[in-house]
Amino acid sequence: MNALILIVEDEEDILELMEFNLGREGFETIGFLNTKRVHEVLSEENVDLILMDRNLPGTEGSEYIASLRRQGINIPVIFISAKDKDEDIEQGFERGGDDYLTKPFSMKELILRVKAILRRTKKSPNEGNSTYRDITLNLASRTLMIENSLIELTKLEFDLLYALISNQNIVLDREYLLEHVWGSDEVYQDRTVNVAINRLKEKIDPDKSKEYIKTVRGVGYTLC
Amino acid sequence: MNALILIVEDEEDILELMEFNLGREGFETIGFLNTKRVHEVLSEENVDLILMDRNLPGTEGSEYIASLRRQGINIPVIFISAKDKDEDIEQGFERGGDDYLTKPFSMKELILRVKAILRRTKKSPNEGNSTYRDITLNLASRTLMIENSLIELTKLEFDLLYALISNQNIVLDREYLLEHVWGSDEVYQDRTVNVAINRLKEKIDPDKSKEYIKTVRGVGYTLC
DNA sequence: AAGTATCGTCACAATTTGATTACAATAGTT
DNA sequence: AACTATTGTAATCAAATTGTGACGATACTT
Numbered sequence: 155m156n157a158l159i160l161i162v163e164d165e166e167d168i169l170e171l172m173e174f175n176l177g178r179e180g181f182e183t184i185g186f187l188n189t190k191r192v193h194e195v196l197s198e199e200n201v202d203l204i205l206m207d208r209n210l211p212g213t214e215g216s217e218y219i220a221s222l223r224r225q226g227i228n229i230p231v232i233f234i235s236a237k238d239k240d241e242d243i244e245q246g247f248e249r250g251g252d253d254y255l256t257k258p259f260s261m262k263e264l265i266l267r268v269k270a271i272l273r274r275t276k277k278s279p280n281e282g283n284s285t286y287r288d289i290t291l292n293l294a295s296r297t298l299m300i301e302n303s304l305i306e307l308t309k310l311e312f313d314l315l316y317a318l319i320s321n322q323n324i325v326l327d328r329e330y331l332l333e334h335v336w337g338s339d340e341v342y343q344d345r346t347v348n349v350a351i352n353r354l355k356e357k358i359d360p361d362k363s364k365e366y367i368k369t370v371r372g373v374g375y376t377l378c
Numbered sequence: 379m380n381a382l383i384l385i386v387e388d389e390e391d392i393l394e395l396m397e398f399n400l401g402r403e404g405f406e407t408i409g410f411l412n413t414k415r416v417h418e419v420l421s422e423e424n425v426d427l428i429l430m431d432r433n434l435p436g437t438e439g440s441e442y443i444a445s446l447r448r449q450g451i452n453i454p455v456i457f458i459s460a461k462d463k464d465e466d467i468e469q470g471f472e473r474g475g476d477d478y479l480t481k482p483f484s485m486k487e488l489i490l491r492v493k494a495i496l497r498r499t500k501k502s503p504n505e506g507n508s509t510y511r512d513i514t515l516n517l518a519s520r521t522l523m524i525e526n527s528l529i530e531l532t533k534l535e536f537d538l539l540y541a542l543i544s545n546q547n548i549v550l551d552r553e554y555l556l557e558h559v560w561g562s563d564e565v566y567q568d569r570t571v572n573v574a575i576n577r578l579k580e581k582i583d584p585d586k587s588k589e590y591i592k593t594v595r596g597v598g599y600t601l602c
Numbered sequence: 603a604a605g606t607a608t609c610g611t612c613a614c615a616a617t618t619t620g621a622t623t624a625c626a627a628t629a630g631t632t
Numbered sequence: 633a634a635c636t637a638t639t640g641t642a643a644t645c646a647a648a649t650t651g652t653g654a655c656g657a658t659a660c661t662t
Binding site: 345348349351352355369371372 | 610
């Protein structure tokens with residue numbers, strides 16, 4: 155999954171150049187000429203890094219970032235600005251910037267700094283995250299994302315999906331599931347699993363178009 | 379708990395200047411004129427950040443860092459070097475640097491960059507101030523501000539909110555909370571947490587309009 | 603194609619869980 | 633010591649979750 159970088163830069167040609175170069179490195183980019191629709195996107199998309207110009211029409215970039223920080227939005231930010239005085243740089247960092255690049259800047263250096271930040275902040279693959287196709291399970295927050303939309307699961311449903319997702323390509327029989335998901339002390343019927351699987355399917359694929367969970371007749375269920 | 383910064387710089391007067399300025403900002407520092415004893419210290423002390431010169435007697439700083447990285451040591455590194463060519467900077471980042479400052483540099487900027495990196499990588503929340511949405515916890519004065527108005531919390535309530543706020547997006551189960559907020563010596567019931575959470579909710583959101591704390595049925599509570 | 607075993611689905615009941623309130627116990631203050 | 637604030641526990645209520653049985657649908661076998 156490629157990192158998503160949001161760019162705010164009011165000079166259209168510079169913006170294009172940045173998007174082109176970052177895109178060539180395999181990053182996804184969303185560019186804006188001002189901050190108007192940024193907040194909207196931040197709440198909808200999973201942005202990994204923000205590149206922010208400071209001299210923007212209307213808003214001042216670093217003030218905008220400061221307001222994001224006050225809202226508890228801690229996405230990493232690199233300021234890219236012609237403001238190169240010591241006080242300017244100080245202000246940029248104090249308002250929550252992670253790095254500060256002064257114009258004119260080299261594309262190469264920008265890319266290096268982008269990578270350095272993402273290397274630290276982007277959740278390294280499968281650290282607390284389990285994925286299968288377009289499903290992402292986050293263990294810590296106990297949340298399920300399917301195609302960037304959040305789906306609420308009950309505890310049982312979550313544990314069940316986690317068992318399946320961490321045993322991809324392995325058919326889990328009902329006995330195994332009852333023991334590992336439900337817990338071994340109580341005694342349940344095999345049908346209990348059927349119904350639970352069903353309720354899970356209904357939540358993660360209401361249209362029945364994805365077929366995430368495959369039934370293996372006579373044995374159990376699997377994600378494959 | 380102050381951050382510990384390890385510095386390798388072969389020019390003695392620059393090293394002293396750096397230690398003096400960083401010390402004045404409240405950082406602990408350990409300075410070296412070469413890399414000889416660095417590894418030893420890294421294994422004994424809990425170093426939060428390394429400031430590394432490149433032109434050192436004997437070793438080349440960035441090569442030394444590269445070897446640390448190969449050993450799985452991922453302490454953040456800021457290179458501080460007179461090598462300012464594009465290729466030099468590229469090499470610095472590729473060998474595992476998090477930032478690159480070219481000599482001559484301003485102490486102010488160094489401190490800002492140090493803080494920016496520690497803000498992200500150090501586990502402890504930044505400077506005793508934790509925020510979430512419009513909530514601000516001040517650890518030093520143990521006070522809580524919500525939308526510019528002061529709210530009084532009891533010790534338990536404060537500690538509980540602090541646990542939640544410093545683990546945003548992570549569901550904390552009752553066992554964890556009892557151990558970390560209440561303390562592990564005594565034995566309490568799980569319900570105790572419910573009641574405490576309730577009292578906290580009542581104080582921080584009497585109208586029940588904000589929904590700061592989310593209940594995760596069957597698991598625990600989270601701020602998200 | 604018919605028969606059988608297995609599974610999906612639905613409705614309902616049982617259970618679990620959390621919120622809330624009241625009250626008792628404890629600690630800290632005057 | 634009396635008072636107050638704080639906190640743990642128990643009881644009650646409401647709600648979400650989950651287990652079960654019934655039955656139709658589906659897949660597999662012959």
